[in-house]
Amino acid sequence: MATNMEQLQALLPQAEAIVRQAGALVNSLKHPQVYTKEGHANFVTEADLSSQKFLLENLAPLLPEAHFFAEEQKENHLVPGFNWVIDPIDGTTNFMRGYRPCAISVGLVKDGAAVLGLVYDVWAQELFTAIKGGGAFCNGQPIRASQAPLENALISFGTSPYYRDRAQATFAAVKDVFLHCGDVRRSGSAALDLCYVAAGRCDGFFESILSPWDFCAASLILQEAGAQISTLKGPLRCDKATAVLAGSPAVFQALCDLVRPHFAGL
Numbered sequence: 001m002a003t004n005m006e007q008l009q010a011l012l013p014q015a016e017a018i019v020r021q022a023g024a025l026v027n028s029l030k031h032p033q034v035y036t037k038e039g040h041a042n043f044v045t046e047a048d049l050s051s052q053k054f055l056l057e058n059l060a061p062l063l064p065e066a067h068f069f070a071e072e073q074k075e076n077h078l079v080p081g082f083n084w085v086i087d088p089i090d091g092t093t094n095f096m097r098g099y100r101p102c103a104i105s106v107g108l109v110k111d112g113a114a115v116l117g118l119v120y121d122v123w124a125q126e127l128f129t130a131i132k133g134g135g136a137f138c139n140g141q142p143i144r145a146s147q148a149p150l151e152n153a154l155i156s157f158g159t160s161p162y163y164r165d166r167a168q169a170t171f172a173a174v175k176d177v178f179l180h181c182g183d184v185r186r187s188g189s190a191a192l193d194l195c196y197v198a199a200g201r202c203d204g205f206f207e208s209i210l211s212p213w214d215f216c217a218a219s220l221i222l223q224e225a226g227a228q229i230s231t232l233k234g235p236l237r238c239d240k241a242t243a244v245l246a247g248s249p250a251v252f253q254a255l256c257d258l259v260r261p262h263f264a265g266l
């Protein structure tokens, strides 16, 4: 199947229905069994595993040739052709504690480039979507990045909680950014942070390490909404863990200039 706009437009409503059903499943598992993963305070719950199983089983028939790159499976690599890139719950710690922001993130990558993105906030029941070249939407309404200048900007950041050696650089960068912008935020869901930049609710975001399932879908939504995204060194790729920096056109370069020096040695 070639990915022209019409074919992606046919795929999107089917993927939307599946992601919303996965959200209902997650919402029905509010007190899940919790398991510990490798790394500091890194958990997986019965709800993450159920959500991933549901997504894999239901997305597979939509595009039988597609490979799955999903957080809670053992081996992950991108293959040539189609790949579904999935985070079954982004914000697991929030979900476990009833701290609201958490989302299901589903991206479709073709030959290395994201072509379809869905991020579903399971509490707010907001579904952010994009098709490459087709604009970005929240619950079907078009969204655009903001135009606020840096001095009034809201900038969100992630702490890379599973990589404690990044703390010094992260918090030094946050202080520097804070002193130049309106205020800062830390939500606990990188996928939603990026969608909030897309929707103009926030103006920029950075985190020193994220995995492709955290940012793949949202990176397309964000670019389709007119915002910019990259690593701290160059163009973003969906095949490996990397630093991520995003912003509206009004703040992106200034945010890069403030954040990048703090990670120069890492």
Ligand code: IPD
Pocket: 087, 089, 090, 091, 092, 093, 158, 159, 160, 161, 162, 187, 188, 189, 190, 191, 207, 209, 210, 214
């Ligand atoms: C995490 C969230 C968090 C970010 C972490 C991610 P998870 O994803 O996106 O905001 O700071 O780096 O790993 O573990 O809840 O899927």
Ligand code: CA
Pocket: 087, 089, 090, 091, 213, 214
């Ligand atoms: Ca995640």
Ligand code: CA
Pocket: 048, 071, 087, 088, 089, 090, 091, 092
């Ligand atoms: Ca996750």
